[in-house]
Amino acid sequence: MKVAVFGAGYVGLVTGACLADLGHDVVVRDIVQTRVDALLRGEVPIHEHGLAELFERNRERLDFTTDGAEAIEGVDVVFVAVGTPPTVSGDADLTAVWTVVDELPHVDRRIVLAMKSTVPVGTGSAVRHRLDERGLENVGYVSNPEFTAEGTAVQDFTHPDRIVVGAFDPADAEVVVRLHAGIDAPVIECDVNSAEMIKLASNAFLVTRISFINEIANVCEATGADVVKVAEGVGLDRRLGPHFLRAGIGYGGSCFPKDSLALKQLAANSGYSFQLLNAVIEVNELQKRRVVGKLERHLGSLRGKKIALLGLAFKPGTDDMREAPSLVLAARLQAEGADVSAWDPVADGHPLLDDVAVAGSALDALEDADAAVLVTEWPELAELDWGEAGARMRNRLLVDGRNMLDPELLREHGFVYEGIGRPNET
Numbered sequence: 274m275k276v277a278v279f280g281a282g283y284v285g286l287v288t289g290a291c292l293a294d295l296g297h298d299v300v301v302r303d304i305v306q307t308r309v310d311a312l313l314r315g316e317v318p319i320h321e322h323g324l325a326e327l328f329e330r331n332r333e334r335l336d337f338t339t340d341g342a343e344a345i346e347g348v349d350v351v352f353v354a355v356g357t358p359p360t361v362s363g364d365a366d367l368t369a370v371w372t373v374v375d376e377l378p379h380v381d382r383r384i385v386l387a388m389k390s391t392v393p394v395g396t397g398s399a400v401r402h403r404l405d406e407r408g409l410e411n412v413g414y415v416s417n418p419e420f421t422a423e424g425t426a427v428q429d430f431t432h433p434d435r436i437v438v439g440a441f442d443p444a445d446a447e448v449v450v451r452l453h454a455g456i457d458a459p460v461i462e463c464d465v466n467s468a469e470m471i472k473l474a475s476n477a478f479l480v481t482r483i484s485f486i487n488e489i490a491n492v493c494e495a496t497g498a499d500v501v502k503v504a505e506g507v508g509l510d511r512r513l514g515p516h517f518l519r520a521g522i523g524y525g526g527s528c529f530p531k532d533s534l535a536l537k538q539l540a541a542n543s544g545y546s547f548q549l550l551n552a553v554i555e556v557n558e559l560q561k562r563r564v565v566g567k568l569e570r571h572l573g574s575l576r577g578k579k580i581a582l583l584g585l586a587f588k589p590g591t592d593d594m595r596e597a598p599s600l601v602l603a604a605r606l607q608a609e610g611a612d613v614s615a616w617d618p619v620a621d622g623h624p625l626l627d628d629v630a631v632a633g634s635a636l637d638a639l640e641d642a643d644a645a646v647l648v649t650e651w652p653e654l655a656e657l658d659w660g661e662a663g664a665r666m667r668n669r670l671l672v673d674g675r676n677m678l679d680p681e682l683l684r685e686h687g688f689v690y691e692g693i694g695r696p697n698e699t
């Protein structure tokens with residue numbers, strides 16, 4: 274089939290490349306000229322495992338443009354993969370979605386507009402109404418939410434747990450299902466509202482698990498239990514499963530914070546107070562800040578102290594720093610008067626970080642530091658020579674914000690090690 278993808282971001286590029294790999298002809302449209310120029314030169318503007326190889330392999334079936342009308346010429350399906358960031362009120366900002374809908378030209382055959390962007394329940398109905406108002410009855414509408422996770426997005430797209438297709442007209446759903454032929458996954462066909470809710474509910478459940486285990490971690494700290502063992506024991510229960518039970522300094526990224534907030538506001542706008550989700554969000558905010566208290570317990574005032582942040586991206590495998598816990602941490606530490614240095618193998622902090630000395634290596638970031646905080650569980654940090662790291666630091670204190678490292682090993686190197694929800698040195 275012939276496919277257009279609107280939005281050359283994390284979702285749009287993965288969608289375009291994976292659909293091309295399935296044998297479809299794909300045009301990716303973005304409004305940022307420099308991004309499209311880079312893509313036309315063969316550059317991949319994001320760090321995502323396996324994506325460059327897919328681009329290389331499918332060069333002949335992948336094209337890029339800034340011209341919306343050109344992009345949809347002769348296509349069967351138009352995917353919308355534009356950003357839906359939070360507004361000041363916490364609701365999803367659908368400006369980019371509406372731009373795509375309003376710029377759709379009249380077409381003389383049936384095409385399907387498939388929504389991959391994460392949108393509030395009711396968006397599909399509103400888009401359908403707008404399309405009808407504009408006389409675009411032959412543009413079908415399908416909600417096809419995206420569940421890929423950055424860092425594993427190519428694998429997630431090609432081996433999804435499920436494909437969700439919500440449609441007003443079963444024939445439109447069929448087109449989108451056929452487009453995925455070759456991918457072996459259960460297909461959930463449903464109404465548009467339910468498809469939209471499946472996406473929001475999935476993310477809300479995942480963040481609930483994270484905040485749940487983080488609260489268990491905090492109680493472990495107060496009572497002397499080890500949350501790593503607790504999570505292992507809980508996760509082996511088949512009714513619960515092991516996923517998203519890793520305690521840490523909280524979730525971040527371009528999806529979890531905004532989607533949980535958007536669902537909370539969607540509920541509130543509909544007259545319902547989603548109390549559980551309110552608590553989940555609040556727990557996450559506090560969790561990021563607890564690191565500062567841990568540092569102060571060992572160092573006293575942080576004024577003039579140098580704190581090294583190891584990892585900036587919101588998780589390993591991506592350069593995405595949107596809503597990364599590192600941003601909150603850096604700002605909080607600076608507010609307490611600390612000097613902040615940092616290292617990340619792919620994220621450079623630009624333009625989100627202010628006054629943070631981003632070093633070229635983890636060891637350089639640790640030079641003369643009074644403490645280090647492991648913020649992102651990059652595999653490189655497990656491999657680091659912690660003896661050398663300690664020698665470079667002014668004071669050997671490590672807060673392992675992801676419970677990634679072996680406490681015993683760190684202690685052998687003379688570190689005071691603090692994890693999240695783990696017993697302190699006895």
Ligand SMILES: NC(=O)c1ccc[n+]([C@@H]2O[C@H](COP(=O)([O-])OP(=O)(O)OC[C@H]3O[C@@H](n4cnc5c(N)ncnc54)[C@H](O)[C@@H]3O)[C@@H](O)[C@H]2O)c1
Binds near residue numbers: 356419
């Ligand atoms: N990032 C993820 O892993 C992920 C996973 C699942 C769902 N989502 C959802 O998918 C959507 C896209 O997320 P993302 O992370 O890829 O966003 P992104 O910010 O990386 O990319 C969005 C792109 O859309 C472009 N754009 C804006 N207006 C446009 C228009 N009118 N026409 C064409 N392009 C336009 C922007 O220039 C940008 O390059 C969001 O709704 C997000 O919640 C993201």
